């Protein structure tokens with residue numbers, strides 16, 4: 292039995308912070324828990340869609356990690372991870388070599404770089420990227436007219452490596468904002484994606500609902516067309532058609548974290564770390580990978596979500612506790628897995644739930660209130676001012 296084991300959590304996002312908190316709750320005083328991340332705050336991506344229309348600031352969306360570390364009793368180290376060596380159980384950062392007994396990798400993913408990507412803006416990276424969209428959007432609002440194109444694509448090497456949801460939200464938020472300012476008829480909004488059925492994870496009913504929403508809000512869709520490149524003028528498709536846009540917001544397909552190539556970890560073709568239902572990395576019993584950086588076999592509807600990253604984090608924490616207590620790690624995230632998210636439309640929202648048995652997507656102003664309430668709850672819960680509800 293290892294006395295006072297060293298547990299390293301890599302990445303201070305939704306998965307990593309939940310792992311550090313849950314590990315602290317389970318093993319406080321019995322283990323050293325260090326969270327290493329390059330940002331000193333957790334960025335609340337699900338609410339970052341509101342940055343684009345000026346309804347949030349970067350501060351609103353940032354949860355500083357040092358106070359969380361103090362409240363929950365883990366150590367926070369602001370360092371850049373550069374290499375993981377799982378056979379010798381150490382990690383190299385920009386500061387030093389750090390050894391571990393248990394490792395939780397929660398470094399998130401990266402994005403593919405299609406031709407001309409520099410001509411697009413994204414909500415899926417840093418807070419500054421969200422600010423860039425906001426600035427350009429407000430310039431267009433000031434000018435009083437324009438064309439805005441929003442889209443996403445996937446990764447042909449991994450059907451789960453796609454993030455379309457936020458692009459729906461950003462598009463509908465632009466639409467609502469422009470309507471509220473009485474400018475909508477002077478703007479063209481276009482939604483584009485190579486996927487022939489964008490939003491298929493919502494189920495057949497949800498798909499029809501999205502199509503109806505686009506129609507009702509007069510948002511032109513260009514779906515099922517492969518993108519050749521992005522240019523300063525807009526988007527060029529393989530079939531020769533083009534979109535001329537003043538602002539192109541785009542989320543490319545996802546891929547694994549590039550630094551994981553500097554590791555001896557097993558990786559899928561798309562660069563993700565393959566894990567079993569216990570969140571343990573294939574063939575490595577003291578090494579866990581959770582959230583966007585991981586890959587597991589599962590139902591076709593599964594999606595890379597903050598909600599799942601947190602579920603995997605709690606599974607990893609429970610299994611590490613079991614290992615520390617010399618028990619078999621048998622907690623699994625599989626049974627509790629489902630899609631749960633609220634797709635904001637700017638003035639109402641769609642509440643999306645999906646599991647093996649059902650797919651529902653009711654819509655209404657109440658769902659928007661649920662998302663706003665979740666944002667508050669999320670911060671309060673992490674600050675230990677409110678118990679966990681889900």
Ligand SMILES: Cc1cc2nc3c(=O)[nH]c(=O)nc-3n(C[C@H](O)[C@H](O)[C@H](O)COP(=O)(O)OP(=O)(O)OC[C@H]3O[C@@H](n4cnc5c(N)ncnc54)[C@H](O)[C@@H]3O)c2cc1C
Nearest residue numbers: 302303304305306329336337372399457582583596597598
């Ligand atoms: C715009 C947007 C909206 C979304 N909306 C929803 C939603 O409504 N509901 C939902 O459930 N999910 C949503 N998601 C998905 C959700 O945010 C992700 O699935 C979740 O953040 C994944 O958590 P993670 O911990 O795996 O990765 P991340 O949250 O990306 O965290 C990774 C962390 O690792 C750190 N890091 C990266 N590289 C290094 C390094 N080399 N060294 C040290 N630290 C490093 C990063 O700074 C970051 O803090 C949304 C995502 C986006 C982008």
